[in-house]
Amino acid sequence: MGTSRGTSIAGLGMTELGRVYGRSPRRLAADAVRLAAADAGLALGDLDGLLVSHGMGGSPGIELAGTLGLRDLRLLSQVNAFGATAGAMVSYAASAVLSGTATTVACVFADAPLKPKQSAGSAYNRDAREWYGFGGMTAALGLRSVNSYYALAAQRHMARYGTTSEQLGAIAVATREWASRNPLAQMRDPITLADHQNSRWVSEPLHLLDCCLVSNGAIAVIVTSDDRARDLARPPVHLWGWGQGHPGHRKERGSEFGLTTGAASSGATAMKMAGITPSDVDVCELYDCYTYTVLVSLEDYGFCAKGEGGAFAASGALGPGGSLPTNTGGGQLSAYYMWGMTPLSEAVIQARGDGGERQAPSSDVILVSGNGGILDHHSTLIVSPHRKGA
Amino acid sequence: MEIGVLRRDGRTDPFFDGTASDRLVIKRCEACDRWFAPDAAGCPECGEEDLGWAQASGAATLVTWTVLPKDPPAFLALVELAEGPWLHARLDGAARADLREGLPLGVAFEHPDEGESYILFRPWTE
Numbered sequence: 444m445g446t447s448r449g450t451s452i453a454g455l456g457m458t459e460l461g462r463v464y465g466r467s468p469r470r471l472a473a474d475a476v477r478l479a480a481a482d483a484g485l486a487l488g489d490l491d492g493l494l495v496s497h498g499m500g501g502s503p504g505i506e507l508a509g510t511l512g513l514r515d516l517r518l519l520s521q522v523n524a525f526g527a528t529a530g531a532m533v534s535y536a537a538s539a540v541l542s543g544t545a546t547t548v549a550c551v552f553a554d555a556p557l558k559p560k561q562s563a564g565s566a567y568n569r570d571a572r573e574w575y576g577f578g579g580m581t582a583a584l585g586l587r588s589v590n591s592y593y594a595l596a597a598q599r600h601m602a603r604y605g606t607t608s609e610q611l612g613a614i615a616v617a618t619r620e621w622a623s624r625n626p627l628a629q630m631r632d633p634i635t636l637a638d639h640q641n642s643r644w645v646s647e648p649l650h651l652l653d654c655c656l657v658s659n660g661a662i663a664v665i666v667t668s669d670d671r672a673r674d675l676a677r678p679p680v681h682l683w684g685w686g687q688g689h690p691g692h693r694k695e696r697g698s699e700f701g702l703t704t705g706a707a708s709s710g711a712t713a714m715k716m717a718g719i720t721p722s723d724v725d726v727c728e729l730y731d732c733y734t735y736t737v738l739v740s741l742e743d744y745g746f747c748a749k750g751e752g753g754a755f756a757a758s759g760a761l762g763p764g765g766s767l768p769t770n771t772g773g774g775q776l777s778a779y780y781m782w783g784m785t786p787l788s789e790a791v792i793q794a795r796g797d798g799g800e801r802q803a804p805s806s807d808v809i810l811v812s813g814n815g816g817i818l819d820h821h822s823t824l825i826v827s828p829h830r831k832g833a
Numbered sequence: 834m835e836i837g838v839l840r841r842d843g844r845t846d847p848f849f850d851g852t853a854s855d856r857l858v859i860k861r862c863e864a865c866d867r868w869f870a871p872d873a874a875g876c877p878e879c880g881e882e883d884l885g886w887a888q889a890s891g892a893a894t895l896v897t898w899t900v901l902p903k904d905p906p907a908f909l910a911l912v913e914l915a916e917g918p919w920l921h922a923r924l925d926g927a928a929r930a931d932l933r934e935g936l937p938l939g940v941a942f943e944h945p946d947e948g949e950s951y952i953l954f955r956p957w958t959e
Contacts, residue, residue, distance in 0.1 A: 571837060572838060573837060573838045573839075573840055573948075574837055574838070574839050574840065575840050575842040576840075576841065576842030576843075576844060576845050576872070577842075577844075577845040577848055577870070577871040577872040578842075578872055579839060579840070580839055580949075580951050580952075581921045581922075583836050583837045583839055584836060584909070584922070584953075585834055585836075585901055585903075585907045585909045585923055586921050591899050591901065591909055594899035595897045595898065595899050595909075595910070595911055596897070598897045598898055599897035599911075599934075602897065602933070603934070644901075644902040645902075646899045646900070646901055646902075646909075647899055647901075647902070648899070649899075693877065694870065694911070694918065694919035694920075695869075695917050695918050695919055696913055696917040696918075696919075698919065700911075701897060
């Protein structure tokens with residue numbers, strides 16, 4: 444067998460996720476890297492690269508290398524593209540392996556925004572008696588939560604294309620149906636469309652069941668060459684393609700805010716590299732901070748026409764038994780919110796065939812998305828249990 | 834919903850000087866003939882970092898909106914000023930039935946007892 448120029452994910456490490464208290468984000472990150480290395484059958488000393496990312500708390504950073512006792516690293520950096528970071532980290536790790544910069548790179552995300560006895564929603568909310576400057580005025584007047592910014596985006600899509608709350612609800616219901624089959628999911632009780640419609644408004648047009656969870660925990664993956672991955676403990680999850688898209692929509696006349704996202708360009712880049720089209724994709728693991736994010740990503744990736752994401756979701760395509768199994772672990776809406784590591788971790792599980800009751804009928808080509816800011820940043824990965832072109 | 838007290842941050846003083854005297858003052862790049870929000874960091878066309886300030890008409894249209902479940906409900910929005918920039922804003926005097934893309938709006942100035950004056954947007958009526 445000759446050598447190839449491909450890269451793979453060889454290890455996956457996941458700490459307990461959800462209301463997990465008593466461990467700092469740095470400690471959680473260290474635990475996830477250890478778990479990922481063990482999963483791959485590697486010793487920590489086999490790692491020669493580490494890429495680190497964090498949530499809103501600002502930790503961990505590159506000091507994680509010291510925490511883990513890693514020595515003589517050839518690649519060490521903090522990466523931040525908000526919710527697009529996981530896909531970006533994996534692509535940088537793969538590029539480093541292909542260039543010879545490093546051979547075996549751990550990529551980790553950790554966050555612990557939840558505190559004991561605190562509601563999940565309040566973990567990200569802003570409140571104050573005094574506000575400063577023009578930006579402070581915007582917050583003072585009521586725009587204090589990311590929920591409201593995504594609500595503005597979703598409402599624009601609804602007004603322009605006739606997208607409905609019930610269509611968003613179809614995404615919430617399908618995602619929960621997947622979660623009910625995932626022992627790792629935080630929310631496993633099935634929901635109906637009526638449950639979605641009756642859940643309280645967070646910021647119209649978004650109901651509570653349109654919004655993701657908040658979770659503590661950490662997830663890491665190990666990226667290495669196909670040739671090395673082949674000799675490790677678990678079947679390689681091959682990286683076929685990657686891309687990013689940062690549309691830079693200006694807040695001014697003519698802006699496409701809320702209508703199109705960076706999924707369009709990042710998806711095109713990743714699919715071209717992978718040599719596939721949307722019709723080749725068996726499973727989607729999409730960044731679902733909100734149901735609406737799934738809907739607009741499906742359109743921008745080309746799984747349906749622009750403006751038809753609502754009808755596509757309502758057709759039943761996304762749930763178990765559907766034509767495009769999407770967020771098969773329950774996503775961020777129902778399973779766990781580890782930013783871009785939520786869709787990536789489930790993609791690895793599906794590619795390995797480890798999905799148990801939720802294993803998709805076919806998982807030869809899996810698309811993974813990341814979305815950051817208010818639809819400002821996007822990343823895409825195409826992964827497969829098979830070598831590209833094999 | 835409690836709006837709280839607004840203070841200056843030293844970077845947008847002309848905006849608050851304007852609201853105090855019922856004028857909407859935003860940033861403008863004279864060279865490019867383009868208008869920007871009061872917190873714009875520079876002109877993305879020519880790179881000018883020291884944008885000037887100029888008075889906008891106060892006419893706007895509704896781009897998109899969200900309603901917060903408060904008592905009474907808070908109507909929040911993205912509005913497009915006649916000069917082109919979008920502002921995150923709060924609507925006053927709007928009903929759900931009014932809300933549509935392109936709804937004409939006009940700026941209104943509020944002068945609280947404490948803190949800086951601020952702006953709201955109201956459905957435009959002749």
